[in-house]
Amino acid sequence: MKTNAxxxxxxxxxxxxxENFTPLHAPIFEGNEIKYVTDCIESNFVSSVGEYVNxxxxxxxxxxxxxxxxxxxxxxxxxxxxxxxxxxxxADEVLMPALTFIATANAVSYIGAMPHFVDVDEATLGIDxxxxxxxxxxxxxxxxxxxxxxxxxKRIKAIVPMHTxxxxxxxxxxxxxxxxxxxxxxxxxxxxxxxxxKGKHTGNHSLLAAxxxxxxKIITTGGGGAIxxxxxxxxxxxxxxxxxxxxxxxxEFRHDMIGYNYRMPALNAALGVAQIEQMDKFVNxxxxxxxxxxxxxRGIEGVKVFQEPDYAKSNYWLNALVLAEGYEDMRDEILTIxxxxxxxxxxxxxxxxxxxxxxxxxxxxxxxxxxxxxRVVNIPSGAWL
Amino acid sequence: MKTNAxxxxxxxxxxxxxENFTPLHAPIFEGNEIKYVTDCIESNFVSSVGEYVNxxxxxxxxxxxxxxxxxxxxxxxxxxxxxxxxxxxxADEVLMPALTFIATANAVSYIGAMPHFVDVDEATLGIDxxxxxxxxxxxxxxxxxxxxxxxxxKRIKAIVPMHTxxxxxxxxxxxxxxxxxxxxxxxxxxxxxxxxxKGKHTGNHSLLAAxxxxxxKIITTGGGGAIxxxxxxxxxxxxxxxxxxxxxxxxEFRHDMIGYNYRMPALNAALGVAQIEQMDKFVNxxxxxxxxxxxxxRGIEGVKVFQEPDYAKSNYWLNALVLAEGYEDMRDEILTIxxxxxxxxxxxxxxxxxxxxxxxxxxxxxxxxxxxxxRVVNIPSGAWL
Numbered sequence: 120m121k122t123n124a125x126x127x128x129x130x131x132x133x134x135x136x137x138e139n140f141t142p143l144h145a146p147i148f149e150g151n152e153i154k155y156v157t158d159c160i161e162s163n164f165v166s167s168v169g170e171y172v173n174x175x176x177x178x179x180x181x182x183x184x185x186x187x188x189x190x191x192x193x194x195x196x197x198x199x200x201x202x203x204x205x206x207x208x209x210a211d212e213v214l215m216p217a218l219t220f221i222a223t224a225n226a227v228s229y230i231g232a233m234p235h236f237v238d239v240d241e242a243t244l245g246i247d248x249x250x251x252x253x254x255x256x257x258x259x260x261x262x263x264x265x266x267x268x269x270x271x272x273k274r275i276k277a278i279v280p281m282h283t284x285x286x287x288x289x290x291x292x293x294x295x296x297x298x299x300x301x302x303x304x305x306x307x308x309x310x311x312x313x314x315x316x317k318g319k320h321t322g323n324h325s326l327l328a329a330x331x332x333x334x335x336k337i338i339t340t341g342g343g344g345a346i347x348x349x350x351x352x353x354x355x356x357x358x359x360x361x362x363x364x365x366x367x368x369x370x371e372f373r374h375d376m377i378g379y380n381y382r383m384p385a386l387n388a389a390l391g392v393a394q395i396e397q398m399d400k401f402v403n404x405x406x407x408x409x410x411x412x413x414x415x416x417r418g419i420e421g422v423k424v425f426q427e428p429d430y431a432k433s434n435y436w437l438n439a440l441v442l443a444e445g446y447e448d449m450r451d452e453i454l455t456i457x458x459x460x461x462x463x464x465x466x467x468x469x470x471x472x473x474x475x476x477x478x479x480x481x482x483x484x485x486x487x488x489x490x491x492x493x494r495v496v497n498i499p500s501g502a503w504l
Numbered sequence: 505m506k507t508n509a510x511x512x513x514x515x516x517x518x519x520x521x522x523e524n525f526t527p528l529h530a531p532i533f534e535g536n537e538i539k540y541v542t543d544c545i546e547s548n549f550v551s552s553v554g555e556y557v558n559x560x561x562x563x564x565x566x567x568x569x570x571x572x573x574x575x576x577x578x579x580x581x582x583x584x585x586x587x588x589x590x591x592x593x594x595a596d597e598v599l600m601p602a603l604t605f606i607a608t609a610n611a612v613s614y615i616g617a618m619p620h621f622v623d624v625d626e627a628t629l630g631i632d633x634x635x636x637x638x639x640x641x642x643x644x645x646x647x648x649x650x651x652x653x654x655x656x657x658k659r660i661k662a663i664v665p666m667h668t669x670x671x672x673x674x675x676x677x678x679x680x681x682x683x684x685x686x687x688x689x690x691x692x693x694x695x696x697x698x699x700x701x702k703g704k705h706t707g708n709h710s711l712l713a714a715x716x717x718x719x720x721k722i723i724t725t726g727g728g729g730a731i732x733x734x735x736x737x738x739x740x741x742x743x744x745x746x747x748x749x750x751x752x753x754x755x756e757f758r759h760d761m762i763g764y765n766y767r768m769p770a771l772n773a774a775l776g777v778a779q780i781e782q783m784d785k786f787v788n789x790x791x792x793x794x795x796x797x798x799x800x801x802r803g804i805e806g807v808k809v810f811q812e813p814d815y816a817k818s819n820y821w822l823n824a825l826v827l828a829e830g831y832e833d834m835r836d837e838i839l840t841i842x843x844x845x846x847x848x849x850x851x852x853x854x855x856x857x858x859x860x861x862x863x864x865x866x867x868x869x870x871x872x873x874x875x876x877x878x879r880v881v882n883i884p885s886g887a888w889l
Contacts, residue, residue, distance in 0.1 A: 145548055152545050156771075157538050163530055165726040165775065166719020192577045192727065195765040209616075221748055221759045228762045231594075231616065334551020334769070341550040341769030342577065363606055370839055370850040374606045377613045377861050380580040384719070384726030386541075387771060390550065454755055465755040476762050 122421045124452035127440065130419060131462055131498055134411045140461040141499045144437065146339045147401070151393040159389035167362065169385025171392055176345070178395045183312075183320040185328075185347035187354030190383040190391070191361055194309040194331025194344035198226040198279070200360055200381060201327035201346055204353050205303045207232050207276050212268055212481065214278040214302065216246050217470040218488040223281055223307050224471045226329075233273065236472045236482035241491060243428050244439075245288030246280050252296045254483040259300060266300040271481060277303045282311035282321050284497070285337070285436035286427055290316050290324035305329070308347070313337050313402040313434030322347040327357075332387075337401050337434050337502075338394035340387040402434050404502040409435035412498070421446040425495075435500065439467070442494040453496050467495040507806045509837035512825065515804060516847055516883055519796045525846040526884045529822065531724045532786070536778040544774035552747065554770025556777055561730075563780045568697075568705040570713075570732040572739030575768040575776070576746055579694040579716025579729035583611040583664070585745055585766060586712035586731055589738050590688045592617050592661050597653055597866065599663040599687065601631050602855040603873040608666055608692050609856045611714075618658065621857045621867035626876060628813050629824075630673030631665050637681045639868040644685060651685040656866060662688045667696035667706050669882070670722070670821035671812055675701050675709035690714070693732070698722050698787040698819030707732040712742075717772075722786055722819050722887075723779035725772035787819050789887040794820040797883070806831040810880075820885065824852070827879040838881055852880040 135141055159171055172190060179188035191197045207213055209231030215223050217236035224234045237254065240247035260269040267274055278297055280288040290306075297304045308314075308322040309331035315321065322328030327350075332343035346357045359365075364378030383391075412424045421443045427433035442449060450466060457464040470492055472482050520526055544556050557575060564573035576582045592598055594616030600608050602621035609619045622639065625632035645654040652659055663682055665673040675691075682689045693699075693707040694716035700706065707713030712735075717728035731742045749763030768776075797809045806828045812818035827834060835851060842849040855877055857867050 146550065148545050148548065153542050156541055156545065160533050160537050160541065160775070163533065164719075165531065165724060167727060168719070193765045221750075221757070221763070222765060225748070225762055225764070229614070334549075334553070339550060341771035342552060342765070342767070363610070365606075369843060372606070372851075372853040374859055375861075377610055378606070379610070380578045380607060380727070382727070384772065386726035386775060387769065390545070390771060458754060465757075468757040474759055476760075 122419055124449055124456045126419060127422060127453050128456050128460060128462065130415050131457065134415050135499055135504050141463060142501065143463045143465060143497060143499055144335045145501045146334060147503055150397045152390055155389040155393045156386065159385050165386040166384050167382035169388065171385045171388035172383060175388040175391045175395065178392060179345055179347070182395060182398060183322055183347055185320070185323050186349045187347070187351065189346045189354060189357040189361060190388060191344045191346060191381045192383055193342045194329050194333060195222040195226055196361070196379065196381040197329035197344035197346045198222060198305070198307055199229050200357055200379065201305045201329050202226055202230055202277060203360065204356055205277050205305050205326055210273060211276040212271065212273045214275060216281055216488065217472050217482060217485050218244070218283070218467065218491060219281045219307070219471060220309070220468055222309065223279055224477055234471065234477055234480045235268065235275065236480060236485065238483055238485050238487050239491070241487055243289055244283035244286055244425065244491070246293055247487065248289060248292035248296050252299070255296070255300050261300070264301055266302055268481060275300070275302055277305055279305050279307050281307035282314060284425070284439055285311045285314045285434040286425070287311060287314050287316035287321050287431045287433065289428065289430065294324065309344070310336070310436045311434060313398055315432040317430050323349065326350065327353060332391055337405065337436055338391065338398060340383065340391035340394070343383050343387050343391060401502045405435045405500065408500065408502070408504050409438055412438050416440070437497045438500045440496045440498060444490065444494070447493040450493060450496060463499060465497050467492055467497070507804055509834055509841045511804060512807060512838050513841050513845060513847065515800050516842065519800050520884055520889050526848060527886065528848045528850060528882060528884055529720045530886050531719060532888055535782045537775055540774040540778045541771065544770050550771040551769050552767035554773065556770040556773035557768060560773040560776045560780065563777060564730055564732070567780060567783060568707055568732055570705070570708050571734045572732070572736065574731040574739060574742040574746060575773060576729045576731060576766045577768055578727045579714050579718060580607040580611055581746070581764065581766040582714035582729035582731045583607065583690070583692060584614050585742055585764065586690045586714050587611055587615060587662060588745065589741055590662050590690050590711055595658060596661040597656065597658045599660060601666055601873065602857045602867060602870050603629070603668070603852065603876060604666045604692070604856060605694070605853055607694065608664055609862055619856065619862055619865045620653065620660065621865060621870065623868055623870050623872050624876070626872055628674055629668035629671055629810065629876070631678055632872065633674060633677035633681050637684070640681070640685050646685070649686055651687055653866060660685070660687055662690055664690050664692050666692035667699060669810070669824055670696045670699045670819040671810070672696065672699050672701035672706050672816045672818065674813065674815065679709065694729070695721070695821045696819060698783055700817040702815050708734065711735065712738060717776055722790070722821055723776065723783060725768065725776035725779070728768050728772050728776060786887045790820045790885065793885065793887070793889050794823055797823050801825070822882045823885045825881045825883060829875065829879070832878040835878060835881060848884060850882050852877055852882070
């Protein structure tokens with residue numbers, strides 16, 4: 120019998136011990152969350168100057184192996200500042216996958232720069248370095264060592280690989296291409312806290328990276344994010360620009376550039392400290408859940424659960440079903456039947472180039488992204504499942 | 505005997521029952537803060553979709569009398585979005601006092617627009633409407649009903665009165681001038697939650713207003729802010745643009761404009777709900793402290809405590825000593841002697857036009873602001889004092 124949407128629903132149900140409603144993801148507060156947040160309130164330092172802010176940064180450094188972490192109000196803010204510090208200016212283009220969450224493109228727009236969309240590899244869900252190289256060799260021009268889009272005349276200053284659903288992009292391959300064209304790499308690691316590329320945590324494979332602690336991420340601070348970098352100077356600048364660029368002084372108010380009110384408040388950091396203490400458990404539970412999904416769907420025709428690439432140890436932030444080509448019609452049926460049954464599922468994001476405000480942005484052939492857009496369904500992935 | 509810095513220090517000490525260190529301001533958590541934040545964590549909804557977010561918005565509506573409130577990650581974000589919704593575009597100029605906190609000018613810069621600095625009135629510390637009128641009549645040109653700066657050629661789209669230290673600007677006078685030149689008014693009410701102009705809460709006297717709940721404000725959410733408006737359409741747009749401009753759909757990800765990740769997390773809103781419950785007490789305590797300062801400094805030559813204008817009932821967010829002309833030399837001495845003694849004081853902000861990044865912005869004669877910059881010292885103002 121051919122696989123149908125109902126087969127899919129039943130297979131998910133076998134894994135998740137369905138309750139009345141199973142969300143796609145939800146945070147777990149079983150550690151010191153209430154204790155630390157209470158302590159933070161009792162200390163009276165709930166705002167951006169607070170002990171917990173520094174503590175979360177130290178723990179991020181410990182966990183990720185990045186030399187510096189600067190926590191922010193959210194992941195979008197972290198990416199925005201990372202791009203500014205990478206030297207992106209309003210006249211530039213920034214390469215990014217068309218298959219990403221809106222924040223990647225928004226952060227580029229805040230600078231006034233132009234997203235330039237590239238295709239992904241079905242094996243990684245991240246930027247296809249080989250296809251990118253071939254594309255750039257055709258459309259780019261090097262001038263004084265910098266890469267320009269020959270047709271728009273704009274400088275291509277940066278590229279933002281995004282680690283989709285927590286699965287690391289093939290960073291070695293990507294960095295090689297970026298180096299060839301002198302394009303700065305900034306990782307969008309919003310989804311990949313807990314994911315390692317060749318044994319080294321994501322966010323450590325480029326100049327700067329942005330992490331997110333939004334409510335739906337592997338750990339949460341309510342809202343929050345962080346900039347990771349191994350460059351001391353950039354870390355200092357990141358802290359300066361996220362705290363209104365105020366020059367330290369006992370009482371004087373002087374600011375030396377246009378800065379942002381992007382520092383994470385201590386109240387949120389206190390939650391984050393309690394959450395990051397539990398990272399190992401969260402990652403293990405999520406990897407185990409992924410394994411159970413993989414087993415359950417083994418042998419079901421026309422669909423597989425996305426698996427981490429060989430080079431990666433992934434956090435499996437969101438599990439994804441990938442339908443085989445020819446099964447595209449089943450996507451909406453699966454979405455309807457599962458959501459109607461209280462099992463929250465969703466398609467992958469609408470491709471960025473299809474949104475009104477990014478329709479006129481430059482783009483390469485996006486055939487793999489277009490195909491995946493019709494074939495990927497995210498399924499419940501909370502670590503408690 | 506002539507007043508000296510020591511007289512000032514001793515007079516402050518008489519009022520505040522000095523401890524080892526007295527900060528300029530600090531939050532007070534004596535209500536339901538820990539209870540609500542704990543409840544928020546236990547509910548599992550700590551992020552931007554959470555009961556406390558709506559509850560804080562409802563309480564802000566109740567308290568301020570504005571028809572709509574949309575809570576944000578901070579006051580800067582609220583002002584940024586308010587300016588976008590007021591129609592400010594990158595080619596525009598926006599009038600604002602030179603005597604303000606950096607966030608006012610930064611928010612304009614985020615849009616790519618140009619701050620245009622105007623002078624303040626010593627009696628209100630806010631924009632001097634009469635002086636503004638005379639200035640605009642000289643430098644502006646009306647074209648198709650819109651106001652242009654004749655020398656820069658740029659449209660003057662908006663004006664941002666800032667209620668300094670919580671003291672309301674004379675909004676009737678300002679609105680009259682704004683109407684004459686068809687300039688949209690957006691209040692920077694970051695410091696004025698709890699302050700009323702002619703019996704109506706600040707933030708209700710213009711198209712849109714921005715409030716702040718930063719750690720140093722009369723109430724705090726750790727970091728946070730709100731947009732206030734009486735226009736339903738603008739309130740809807742404010743919510744849309746602060747939540748990544750996502751179009752509501754059961755599972756689809758479509759966004760119809762460049763949006764922001766600016767929604768306040770529920771964790772912060774829970775703290776805010778507990779705080780706003782105590783507003784009446786905070787305002788009363790702060791008004792009483794102001795009265796004690798006013799009494800204590802009565803009869804001391806060359807200095808007075810700034811008092812609310814007749815039309816206002818102010819929250820006295822920060823108390824300010826205003827030195828008489830001729831006493832400017834005493835300012836730094838007061839700052840040194842008080843801060844050395846553990847009494848935190850600070851001067852008013854460096855004028856915006858003196859900061860490197862705003863040096864080339866257009867400005868009018870700023871003689872009053874320049875004089876005040878040398879004569880204002882903020883003194884400890886916490887409601888617990």
